[in-house]
Amino acid sequence: MTASPITARPIPSTEIDPFALESLKDPFAADGAVRELGSVVYVDKHDYYAVTRFTEIRKGLRDWRTFSSTDRPFYEDSEFRPRIVLFEEPPAHTRTKSAIMDVLGPKNLQWMGEYFAKEAAALLDRLLDGDVVEVDGYADLAVSYVLKVFPDVIGMPEEGREALLKFGSAGLNAFGPPSELRARKLAAGAEAVEWVERNIDRESLSEGGLGRQLYAMADEGRISEQEARDLVKTVFAAGFDTSTSGMASMLRAFGDHPREWDKLRRRPELVPNAWEEAVRFYPPNRFGGRWTPNGATVDGHHIPAGAKILMMWLGAARDPREFDRADEFVIDRNLRNGHLSFGFGLHTCAGNLVARLEATTLLRSMVERIERVESAGEPRTATNYQAFGHEYVPLRLHGASR
C-alpha cells in the first residue's frame, strides 16, 4: 500500500459524528451509515480517516508499516494502558508479544480449560435452582464467571476484583475524543488504579499463575522487570471487560434468537462456531487506531502522510459485501474469511485463545444444562467509545432434564 496521489479517487467526508451520544447508543447504525459512504471516509469533526469495510481493513492490518500503531488517535498517556505491545512494532513488539503469547498460549490452556469447566459447572448448578429461572446474562453469568476464573488463573487476590471492570472500561474509553463521557469513565477507572498498581506487583500474584509466569520471564532475561509489570497490567486492562462483554452479548443474541439455541442443542459441535459468530455479530471492540507515517492508498483513495486512522471493525462485521444476511445471528454461518473482532495481523489479540476457551467452556456447559433460552425483557447496552457491550441482559432459562 504505497501512496499514489495522481490516480487517487476522492475520499467522501461525513458530518456523522461516530462519537456523539446517539452514535454510541447504536454504533451498528452509525458505523454502518459511514461504511456505506465509502471504503475510506474522512470524519470532519475529529479529523481522522475511517477505514470502514471488511476487505480494506483486513488488507490494511496486514501492512503494519503503512498503518502504524506507534501513535494511536486520541490516546494520551495514562495509568490505564501502558505503551507496550499495542503501541510497539518489530523488533520490540516481537519480544514482548512472544512473551505474552507464551503465557496466554498452549502451555497453559490445558489446565485453564479444566479449571474453567469446573467453575462454569459450579456457577450453572447454583443458578439453575428450578425448572425455569430468570437471570441477568451480564451480571449473573458473564461477570460472575469471568470475575472468578480470569483473576484466578492470573493469580490475583479475591478481594477487590470488581476494580477490573472499571479499569478495563477506562482503558477502552481512553481511545476517544475528550468529552464528559470520557472524563466520567476515566474518573471511574481512577478509583481502581490503586488496587491495580498494588496487585500487579510480583509479591501480590500467586505462584504458578500467569502473572508470576511473566515475572519469571524477567528473571530469565527475556523481558525486563518493568516490561513484566507493564504486561501484567496490560492483561488486567485488556482481558476482563472484553471477554465479559463478548459473553453477555452472546447471551443476548441467543435470547433474541431462541431457534439458534435449539439448533445448538441439536448440534453441540457448533459451540466454537457459535462463539465466533457471536463476536462477529456483536464485536466487543469497536475500532482500532493507527496512523500513516508515509501516507497510504486504500481502494484507490489516497490518505496523506501523518493522518489519523480508525479501522472500524464493528461496522465491518455487518459489511454485506463480506457477509450474507450480515444483520442476522446464524450460528452455523460459514465465516470463510473469519472476522475482525480480535483484530488481524501484527496486533491480533494476544488473549484470543484464552477468551475463546473461557467462552466456549461456559457455552458448552450451558448447552448441556439448558433446554431453552429466551429473552425476559429489554436488554441495555453500555455507552462506550471503543467498547461495545451490554450492561443488562434479562433471560429466562429453562433447565434440561439430565
Ligand code: HEM
Ligand atoms: C472476547 C474477548 C476479547 C476481544 C474481543 C479482544 C479484542 C482485541 C482486539 C480487537 C485487539 C487488537 C487491537 C488492535 O489491533 O488495535 C486486541 C489486542 C490485544 N488483546 Fe484482546 N480481546 C479480547 C480478550 C483478551 C484477553 C482475555 C486478553 C488477555 C488475557 C487480551 C489481551 C490483548 C493484548 C495484550 C492485545 C495487544 C496485542 C498486540 O498489540 O499485539 N485480549 N484484543
